Amino acid sequence: LRRLCPDGGMIVVLTGGTGGAKFLDGLRKVINPEELTVIVNTGDDFQWWGLHVSPDIDSVMYVLSGRVSKERGWGVAGETFYCLQTMKQLDEPAWFQIGDRDLATHLIRTNLLAQGKTLTDATAEIASKLSVGVRVLPMSNSRVETRINTPSGEIGFQEYFVQRRYQDLVNGVSFNGAEKAKAAPGVVNAIMSATAVFLAPSNPVTSIGPILAVAEIRQALRDTPAPVVAISPIVGTAAVSGPAGSLMAAQGLPVSIAGVAKAYEDFLDVLIVDDADKSDAEKLEHYVLRVPQMKTIMRSEDDRKCLAEQALSYTIKNVPRKISVAS
Amino acid sequence: LRRLCPDGGMIVVLTGGTGGAKFLDGLRKVINPEELTVIVNTGDDFQWWGLHVSPDIDSVMYVLSGRVSKERGWGVAGETFYCLQTMKQLDEPAWFQIGDRDLATHLIRTNLLAQGKTLTDATAEIASKLSVGVRVLPMSNSRVETRINTPSGEIGFQEYFVQRRYQDLVNGVSFNGAEKAKAAPGVVNAIMSATAVFLAPSNPVTSIGPILAVAEIRQALRDTPAPVVAISPIVGTAAVSGPAGSLMAAQGLPVSIAGVAKAYEDFLDVLIVDDADKSDAEKLEHYVLRVPQMKTIMRSEDDRKCLAEQALSYTIKNVPRKISVAS
Numbered sequence: 001l002r003r004l005c006p007d008g009g010m011i012v013v014l015t016g017g018t019g020g021a022k023f024l025d026g027l028r029k030v031i032n033p034e035e036l037t038v039i040v041n042t043g044d045d046f047q048w049w050g051l052h053v054s055p056d057i058d059s060v061m062y063v064l065s066g067r068v069s070k071e072r073g074w075g076v077a078g079e080t081f082y083c084l085q086t087m088k089q090l091d092e093p094a095w096f097q098i099g100d101r102d103l104a105t106h107l108i109r110t111n112l113l114a115q116g117k118t119l120t121d122a123t124a125e126i127a128s129k130l131s132v133g134v135r136v137l138p139m140s141n142s143r144v145e146t147r148i149n150t151p152s153g154e155i156g157f158q159e160y161f162v163q164r165r166y167q168d169l170v171n172g173v174s175f176n177g178a179e180k181a182k183a184a185p186g187v188v189n190a191i192m193s194a195t196a197v198f199l200a201p202s203n204p205v206t207s208i209g210p211i212l213a214v215a216e217i218r219q220a221l222r223d224t225p226a227p228v229v230a231i232s233p234i235v236g237t238a239a240v241s242g243p244a245g246s247l248m249a250a251q252g253l254p255v256s257i258a259g260v261a262k263a264y265e266d267f268l269d270v271l272i273v274d275d276a277d278k279s280d281a282e283k284l285e286h287y288v289l290r291v292p293q294m295k296t297i298m299r300s301e302d303d304r305k306c307l308a309e310q311a312l313s314y315t316i317k318n319v320p321r322k323i324s325v326a327s
Numbered sequence: 328l329r330r331l332c333p334d335g336g337m338i339v340v341l342t343g344g345t346g347g348a349k350f351l352d353g354l355r356k357v358i359n360p361e362e363l364t365v366i367v368n369t370g371d372d373f374q375w376w377g378l379h380v381s382p383d384i385d386s387v388m389y390v391l392s393g394r395v396s397k398e399r400g401w402g403v404a405g406e407t408f409y410c411l412q413t414m415k416q417l418d419e420p421a422w423f424q425i426g427d428r429d430l431a432t433h434l435i436r437t438n439l440l441a442q443g444k445t446l447t448d449a450t451a452e453i454a455s456k457l458s459v460g461v462r463v464l465p466m467s468n469s470r471v472e473t474r475i476n477t478p479s480g481e482i483g484f485q486e487y488f489v490q491r492r493y494q495d496l497v498n499g500v501s502f503n504g505a506e507k508a509k510a511a512p513g514v515v516n517a518i519m520s521a522t523a524v525f526l527a528p529s530n531p532v533t534s535i536g537p538i539l540a541v542a543e544i545r546q547a548l549r550d551t552p553a554p555v556v557a558i559s560p561i562v563g564t565a566a567v568s569g570p571a572g573s574l575m576a577a578q579g580l581p582v583s584i585a586g587v588a589k590a591y592e593d594f595l596d597v598l599i600v601d602d603a604d605k606s607d608a609e610k611l612e613h614y615v616l617r618v619p620q621m622k623t624i625m626r627s628e629d630d631r632k633c634l635a636e637q638a639l640s641y642t643i644k645n646v647p648r649k650i651s652v653a654s
């Protein structure tokens with residue numbers, strides 16, 4: 001595997017869960033995992049059965065450790081759900097599917113937090129146990145809670161996304177606690193000293209959005225000398241998967257690469273878009289990298305590696321220093 | 328099923344886990360379960376993976392709800408251990424075997440306690456969910472911790488019993504916190520208003536002992552007008568199962584029915600012993616009920632029902648009022 005960051009810098013990736021994790025899976029196969037630092041959304045974290053669940057951190061760790069269920073794209077391969085079935089029989093909430101193996105992760109995390117460890121420390125310890133091999137940092141050790149404002153009231157992200165299968169109309173999204181939240185240890189420094197910073201093709205509103213809602217992190221993205229490169233999760237006028245489209249619309253963003261660029265406009269150097277995206281990107285010309293044949297939709301393992309490889313090559317070759325961005 | 332307590336009294340049973348639970352299994356099949364109140368040892372309770380585990384309460388609930396594994400005598404029938412296997416792979420402690428279905432019980436209990444519920448309330452709620460059908464009371468909502476003093480230091484009961492398979496020499500047993508502990512709500516009243524009180528054939532030192540270490544409970548056993556009847560867990564000079572023998576010896580008690588009688592001497596009316604026990608019971612004549620053919624060793628389901636039936640019949644017939652006991 002190539003060493004890309006001979007000066008000790010790192011490839012830093014900001015990510016949510018499933019979509020971003022696919023990009024990470026490609027990256028870990030084309031660069032030295034020791035050169036990768038991942039900063040993960042914790043706005044989806046919630047208490048479930050009294051346990052602290054960090055869905056995006058877990059998705060990232062399961063993908064990077066090779067444990068993920070390839071069929072589902074989340075959770076652990078070969079998983080069973082006997083505890084969940086029992087909980088359901090005993091009239092406990094059962095809409096969030098925690099498997100028997102997955103439970104181990106949440107038990108260990110909850111126990112570490114109860115002992116006074118931070119989420120940063122707990123994540124490092126679990127990542128080590130899972131042999132993740134990549135530095136995984138939660139965005140913050142403060143509680144930042146993504147809340148979805150719907151016509152029937154405000155609900156938590158997992159309630160919106162998993163329990164109600166993102167069928168509600170969305171009036172807006174808020175990040176409770178973000179205004180007071182500090183970046184977790186290592187996050188700002190990782191961004192400032194990076195060789196390149198990528199924003200994974202995750203939902204700009206509820207996956208990358210909570211990370212950017214931490215003021216210190218957004219400022220670091222503006223200040224870093226490293227190129228900041230996003231991979232668009234939107235192709236044409238629709239999200240590759242999930243509710244990114246309606247969430248972007250609810251935040252007043254166009255559902256297009258222009259919307260993604262707008263969400264990141266104060267710090268973005270380059271937006272990598274799918275070759276098939278036919279948007280008029282003229283107004284975005286400073287941002288857009290549309291490589292012939294580049295696909296951002298990752299259907300196969302090869303797609304993941306290919307996107308990672310191309311994103312890295314073009315970034316390293318063509319964005320050697322911070323590009324001045326028209327405001 | 329017979330109604331034994333037409334005056335609203337109850338058959339009250341003090342018990343530990345496995346041995347006592349077999350007796351309860353017999354009882355619930357020969358009397359109306361609504362007439363049964365069970366007071367359970369919590370001296371074995373401990374924190375495991377950050378969860379509050381109450382081994383004896385769980386054994387009793389699993390037996391009374393018909394969920395127990397008949398092969399193991401503890402835990403849930405048809406159990407799987409995928410979470411445990413994962414914990415082991417991740418270098419977490421794995422000597423206490425919690426199954427995937429069993430986990431549900433501990434998760435619910437821990438969550439209820441974290442919400443400020445008492446162990447009494449949590450037990451009632453779980454018993455209701457499990458359709459236990461019998462009133463199950465923890466002995467105390469205070470923390471009473473059975474500690475085993477061994478040549479290599481003091482250890483918790485589960486460590487002694489499960490992790491180290493009761494191979495250590497025992498110098499003594501203590502019940503940390505017992506001196507300050509109050510009986511849980513309902514316990515004293517159940518004993519005082521009982522039609523009959525049974526001490527199940529559980530270990531007198533570490534199953535019944537912690538219950539008796541709560542001064543209010545021991546006093547209630549002395550004061551109750553109901554007959555107090557113990558079934559001996561010792562036949563001849565050995566325990567029917569487990570480490571009761573060496574624990575009794577460590578407490579200075581003879582390992583015989585005389586030792587059992589001695590452990591309960593300040594409140595016991597009748598000690599039911601196995602017909603095969605050939606001890607010289609002359610000195611214990613006030614206590615001993617040795618019914619021809621009565622077996623206290625419960626190998627089959629019929630044995631359980633038979634013992635329960637005989638213990639009840641003889642108690643109701645022959646001990647209509649408190650017998651004065653020579654001190």
